[in-house]
Amino acid sequence: xxxxxxxxxxxxxxxxxxxxxxxxxxxxxxxxxxxxxxxxxxxxxxxxxxxxxxxxxxxxxxxxxxxxxxxxxxxxxxxxxxxxxxxxxxxxxxxxxxxxxxxxxxxxxxxxxxxxxxxxxxxxxxxxxxxxxxxxxxxxxxxxxxxxxxxxxxxxxxxxxxxxxxxxxxxxxxxxxxxxxxxxxxxxxxxxxxxxxxxxxxxxxxxxxxxxxxxxxxxxxxxxxxxxxxxxxxxxxxxxxxxxxxxxxxxxxxxxxxxxxxxxxxxxxxxxxxxxxxxxxxxxxxxxxxxxxxxxxxxxxxxxxxxxxxxxxxxxxxxxxxxxxxxxxxxxxxxxxxxxxxxxxxxxxxxxxxxx
Amino acid sequence: xxxxxxxxxxxxxxxxxxxxxxxxxxxxxxxxxxxxxxxxxxxxxxxxxxxxxxxxxxxxxxxxxxxxxxxxxxxxxxxxxxxxxxxxxxxxxxxxxxxxxxxxxxxxxxxxxxxxxxxxxxxxxxxxxxxxxxxxxxxxxxxxxxxxxxxxxxxxxxxxxxxxxxxxxxxxxxxxxxxxxxxxxxxxxxxxxxxxxxxxxxxxxxxxxxxxxxxxxxxxxxxxxxxxxxxxxxxxxxxxxxxxxxxxxxxxxxxxxxxxxxxxxxxxxxxxxxxxxxxxxxxxxxxxxxxxxxxxxxxxxxxxxxxxxxxxxxxxxxxxxxxxxxxxxxxxxxxxxxxxxxxxxxxxxxxxxxxx
Ligand SMILES: CC(C)[C@H](C(=O)O)[C@@H](O)C(=O)O
Ligand SMILES: CC(C)[C@H](C(=O)O)[C@@H](O)C(=O)O
Numbered sequence: 001x002x003x004x005x006x007x008x009x010x011x012x013x014x015x016x017x018x019x020x021x022x023x024x025x026x027x028x029x030x031x032x033x034x035x036x037x038x039x040x041x042x043x044x045x046x047x048x049x050x051x052x053x054x055x056x057x058x059x060x061x062x063x064x065x066x067x068x069x070x071x072x073x074x075x076x077x078x079x080x081x082x083x084x085x086x087x088x089x090x091x092x093x094x095x096x097x098x099x100x101x102x103x104x105x106x107x108x109x110x111x112x113x114x115x116x117x118x119x120x121x122x123x124x125x126x127x128x129x130x131x132x133x134x135x136x137x138x139x140x141x142x143x144x145x146x147x148x149x150x151x152x153x154x155x156x157x158x159x160x161x162x163x164x165x166x167x168x169x170x171x172x173x174x175x176x177x178x179x180x181x182x183x184x185x186x187x188x189x190x191x192x193x194x195x196x197x198x199x200x201x202x203x204x205x206x207x208x209x210x211x212x213x214x215x216x217x218x219x220x221x222x223x224x225x226x227x228x229x230x231x232x233x234x235x236x237x238x239x240x241x242x243x244x245x246x247x248x249x250x251x252x253x254x255x256x257x258x259x260x261x262x263x264x265x266x267x268x269x270x271x272x273x274x275x276x277x278x279x280x281x282x283x284x285x286x287x288x289x290x291x292x293x294x295x296x297x298x299x300x301x302x303x304x305x306x307x308x309x310x311x312x313x314x315x316x317x318x319x320x321x322x323x324x325x326x327x328x329x330x331x332x333x334x335x336x337x338x339x340x341x342x343x344x345x346x347x348x349x350x351x352x353x354x355x356x
Numbered sequence: 357x358x359x360x361x362x363x364x365x366x367x368x369x370x371x372x373x374x375x376x377x378x379x380x381x382x383x384x385x386x387x388x389x390x391x392x393x394x395x396x397x398x399x400x401x402x403x404x405x406x407x408x409x410x411x412x413x414x415x416x417x418x419x420x421x422x423x424x425x426x427x428x429x430x431x432x433x434x435x436x437x438x439x440x441x442x443x444x445x446x447x448x449x450x451x452x453x454x455x456x457x458x459x460x461x462x463x464x465x466x467x468x469x470x471x472x473x474x475x476x477x478x479x480x481x482x483x484x485x486x487x488x489x490x491x492x493x494x495x496x497x498x499x500x501x502x503x504x505x506x507x508x509x510x511x512x513x514x515x516x517x518x519x520x521x522x523x524x525x526x527x528x529x530x531x532x533x534x535x536x537x538x539x540x541x542x543x544x545x546x547x548x549x550x551x552x553x554x555x556x557x558x559x560x561x562x563x564x565x566x567x568x569x570x571x572x573x574x575x576x577x578x579x580x581x582x583x584x585x586x587x588x589x590x591x592x593x594x595x596x597x598x599x600x601x602x603x604x605x606x607x608x609x610x611x612x613x614x615x616x617x618x619x620x621x622x623x624x625x626x627x628x629x630x631x632x633x634x635x636x637x638x639x640x641x642x643x644x645x646x647x648x649x650x651x652x653x654x655x656x657x658x659x660x661x662x663x664x665x666x667x668x669x670x671x672x673x674x675x676x677x678x679x680x681x682x683x684x685x686x687x688x689x690x691x692x693x694x695x696x697x698x699x700x701x702x703x704x705x706x707x708x709x710x711x712x
Contacts (some may be wrong), residue, residue, distance in 0.1 A: 019515070051388030076547065083547035084554055116585050118474040142513075142551040152518035156551035157498070162508035191432070191439035192448070192602065193499040195512035198440055222602045223638075225581055226610030227470050246548065246578045247603065282579075 001034035003309055005067045006274070009046040010090070013293035014073025014273050015045075021071060021298035024321075027353055028306060028314040039067065044090040046077035046291035055089030061097065064274060069305050070094065077285060079350050085160050090142070091278070095133050098273035100266035101164065102256070103131035103245060106304075107232075107252035112326035114337055117229065117322065125256050127235040130172040131245020133266055135164040136196075138242045160241070162203070169207040171269060172239035176214045179236055184208075186218040187248060190255035195274030200241065200268060210242070228255050237296035253280055260294035260335050261322075263301035265308060277305040294333040295346040296322055321353035357390035359424045359665055363399040364632070366446070368639030369649035370429025371401075376702035377427065377654035380677075381678075383709055384662060384670040400446040401431035411445030417453065420630060426450065427662050428634035429654065434643060444496070447634070451489050454629035456622035457520065458527050458547020459487035459601060461636060463591075463608035463618070468682035470693055472611050474583065481612050483591040486528040489622055491504045491520040492552075494598045502618035516552050516597070518559070525563040527625060529597035532570045535592055540564075542574040543596035543604060580604070580712060584611050611638055616650035617678075619657035621664060633661040650689040651702040652678055664674065 005025070009018035022038065029036045041055050041063070041348035042048055055075075057063070064070060071096040075090050076083050076247065094100065109115055109125040142156035169230050169299025176184040186204045201218065208216050219227060227234060228251050240248055253262035262280035279297030287293055300322055307315035331348030361381070365374035374585060378394065397419070398404055399412050411431075420695025431446050432439050449458065450710045453577060465471055465481040481485050498512035532540040542560045546553035557574065564572050575583060577600050596604055608616035616634075618636035635653030643649055656678055663671035681687040687704030696704065 025369055045589050084550040087547045089363075090548055103603050114474075118470075118472055137514075138548050138550075140550060140641055144551075144555070150518055154516045154555040156514045158493075158514065160510045162506055165564060168567045189599070189602075191443045192514060193599070194444055194494075194496060198438070198509050198661040199510040222606035223615070225603055225607040226615055228605065229585060229610045230614075243545070245548070246545075250578035250579040251585065251607075254585045258586075259579070259582055293668070304583070 001010065002037065003034065003065065004037045004039065006064050006067045006070045007038050008041045008070060009073040009086045010045045010075040010283060010286050011047070011077045012074060012288035014075065014283050015295050016288070016291065016342050017279070017295045017298035018071070018073040020295035020342065021302045022348060023346065024353065025071070025302050025306070026032050027350055028302070028311070028318060031317070032085070032311060032314040034214050034311060040219050040353040044072070044075055046075070046081040046086055049081050049086065049089070051247055055086060056093070066273045067232050068309060069274050070276040071302070071305060072276050075283065077284045079285065085226050092138065094276050097350055098268055098274055098276070099134065100268045100273070101132065101134045101167060102250070102267040102269060103133040103264060104267060105129045105131065105252070105262060105264040106247040107256055109256040110326055111323055112328070112332065112336070113257035113261065117232065117255055120232065125232045127252070128175060128237050129245055129252055130168065130175060130237060130239045130270065131249055132164065132168040132240070132242050135159050135161060135241075136242035149216035158196050160199060165200060165203045166207065169239060170202055171258040172237055173207055173214055176237040177193055177211055180260045181236040182214050184216045185224070185235055185238045186215050186216065186217050187221050187238060187244040189221045190245070216283055224248070225251055228252060228312070249280060258335055259292070259297075260331065261296040261300060265298060265305045267308065277308070291341050291343065292319070292334060293342050295342050296349070299346065299349055317353060317356055321349050324348040324352035357667070358394040359390065359394065360393045360395065360422065362420050362423045362426045363394050363396045363685065364426060365429040366401045366431040366639060367403070367433045367442075368430060368644035369637075370431065370639050371646065372644070372649050372698050373635070373651045373654035374427070374429040376651035376698065377658045379702065379707065380655050380674055381427070381658050381662070383706060384658070384674060385435040386398065386668070387673070388667060388670040390667060399406060400428070400431055402431070402437040402442055405437050405442065405445070412449070423630045424665060425630050427631050427658070427661060430635065430637065430639040432639045435641065448630050451622050452699070455490065456624045456629070456632055457488065457490045457523060458623040458625060459489040459605070459620060461485045461487065461605040461608070461618060461620040461622060463605075463612055466617065466682055467613040467679055468688060468692070469613035469617065469683070473588065473611055477586065481588045483596055483608070484531060484593050485503060485601055485605040485608055486524065486531060486593060486594070486595045488520065489596050489607055490598075491515050491517060493596035504674070514552050521556060521559045525559055525595060528593055529563055529567045529570055532593040532602050532604060534566055537592040538570050539592035540570050540572045541578050541591055541594045543594060543600040544574050545577045545600070547576055547665050551602060577603070581607055584608060614650070614661060614691055616689070617652040617656060619653060619660045621660050623664065631664055633657045633664070647697050647699065648690060649698050650691050651698050652682070652705070655702065656703055673709060673712060676712055677705050680708035680712065681705045
């Protein structure tokens with residue numbers, strides 16, 4: 001087995017944690033006997049933007065299309081490039097141009113991670129957020145009337161297509177069907193967002209009829225965020241639009257202690273284009289450059305990528321190594337009330353991986 | 357002093373908790389020497405809809421406009437009327453037609469309420485969510501192309517006006533300015549919702565220049581929800597668009613234990629139209645009719661209404677009575693791990709009010 005992986009560290013702590021993710025990938029290749037062809041890229045970063053005036057080179061599609069996956073860090077450096085420029089010029093463009101219409105994010109309470117919710121133990125919280133990743137609220141359609149005047153009006157359109165909604169729902173129902181609880185929760189807001197969201201509800205019901213074994217419910221996004229805090233054990237697979245999925249997949253990991261360790265996959269399920277794997281956290285300008293960023297999100301991301309590539313055993317071994325390492329405060333970074341540097345925390349996972 | 361109050365219980369538990377709110381209002385009038393002229397209305401409910409085919413009578417504006425405030429329960433009974441019909445035909449119409457452009461919701465950890473966040477005490481969490489209440493994501497503009505076919509596309513517009521954004525920001529900055537911490541947090545998503553949200557950010561900055569004493573920061577909504585869970589002590593005044601404010605004002609109360617006790621005000625600050633006061637919770641069909649709903653949200657709502665009317669002393673006395681009553685499990689409903697019925701919980705607050 002031989003995989004071509006594009007490695008794009010991006011900005012800020014992305015540049016610190018991606019090398020640690022790469023080390024676990026290399027260790028896994030060695031142990032489990034597959035080969036990795038890693039192609040490192042400096043583009044997709046604000047440094048690159050400063051030099052070239054664009055986030056990506058003209059031939060980025062030719063470079064990335066033949067790869068098996070993209071291993072991504074984080075992008076954004078608002079002090080020099082506005083977020084909507086850096087993001088839409090890189091990450092959000094990948095998601096769209098490579099039709100990575102599924103954003104999949106596990107929410108799991110891990111041992112050793114201080115849980116902000118009272119009385120919750122590892123095992124209590126274990127679900128997936130499935131986020132639509134290519135349309136919805138993240139449109140680029142709209143504009144401004146009377147700019148700069150008192151009469152100014154700014155409009156942006158949310159766009160949902162049958163094609164776009166049905167395919168994400170199908171993925172979510174398939175996932176729910178494959179899990180022991182077979183339970184799907186839909187995030188909606190059809191009482192307030194009264195055109196697109198009733199449509200979303202209607203498609204959930206239509207799709208649900210094709211999955212009679214899957215128990216389904218729906219909550220409006222406002223009360224759903226409340227249930228994430230009050231009843232996180234209630235969920236199995238949660239599906240939401242681009243914006244709602246975005247919110248829930250930060251809130252979920254926060255409820256399990258930190259977004260610092262959460263991974264995510266941007267998937268093109270048909271495999272026509274490479275899928276992209278990135279931690280949920282961002283570039284974190286406030287702590288960048290200090291060597292204290294938590295590398296576990298990037299390492300768990302490596303496991304998600306390997307699972308996607310079919311290296312399921314390697315993926316499980318990495319997650320197990322993370323669980324072992326997190327139990328020891330000396331192996332945790334300070335965001336998890338530990339004492340480790342980025343490097344030390346990554347070393348601990350590598351040691352556990354080698355030992356396991 | 358003499359106030360004309362329209363009382364609209366609405367649906368479900370609204371019909372159970374509004375009478376309890378009315379009792380505290382009457383007790384407060386008695387104690388603090390003002391007069392209440394209460395006008396009870398059956399409209400604004402799904403029962404009314406079943407009979408008349410509309411949520412409101414044709415002359416609702418004539419009936420309500422001369423009042424000093426509207427004391428509202430909850431609306432919605434999805435088993436018989438779809439939420440977007442019942443809500444847009446009542447509550448959301450009031451907000452718009454009466455230009456109640458501020459939705460103000462306190463988030464406060466109260467004694468006796470089990471906090472889902474580990475290690476937080478009353479006093480630790482005490483802030484306001486200020487929500488834009490008349491435009492933004494809750495537009496009724498949009499529609500469907502190729503309905504019912506594979507090519508179906510559904511579009512809904514988010515509309516922000518300079519007028520609408522600036523006035524809510526002004527209210528939020530004024531509120532922050534009046535508080536000891538003088539701190540304002542703006543909810544944004546300008547990295548993903550790249551037309552309306554950068555505009556929101558820009559108006560926050562422009563308004564901020566007029567409030568040099570107010571310290572301000574901003575977070576994208578996804579990470580902001582995470583901070584509500586991880587760092588709720590960080591906030592003082594949080595301002596958001598219609599949708600973001602909606603989410604944060606359910607999540608905030610959940611982080612303080614329950615949305616069952618949270619009040620809210622829909623305010624027309626200029627006083628050209630009556631303001632509307634309602635608990636944050638909804639009609640709760642799942643527990644309606646059992647006499648177990650928590651009345652504290654409606655009672656705290658009564659206090660907010662009195663404060664708005666200028667009866668500040670009475671308002672403070674009610675909040676103090678709530679705090680006293682909540683300390684005793686026998687005075688709390690079962691959602692707060694107590695044993696009281698709706699009536700018993702309300703009685704306890706009334707007793708504390710009379711004693712205090
Ligand atoms: C019922 C619904 C339309 C409403 C809203 O979203 O505004 C409610 O959630 C609220 O917060 O008052
Ligand atoms: C950086 C931002 C545009 C992005 C998003 O909203 O999709 C991020 O929050 C994420 O969740 O991947």
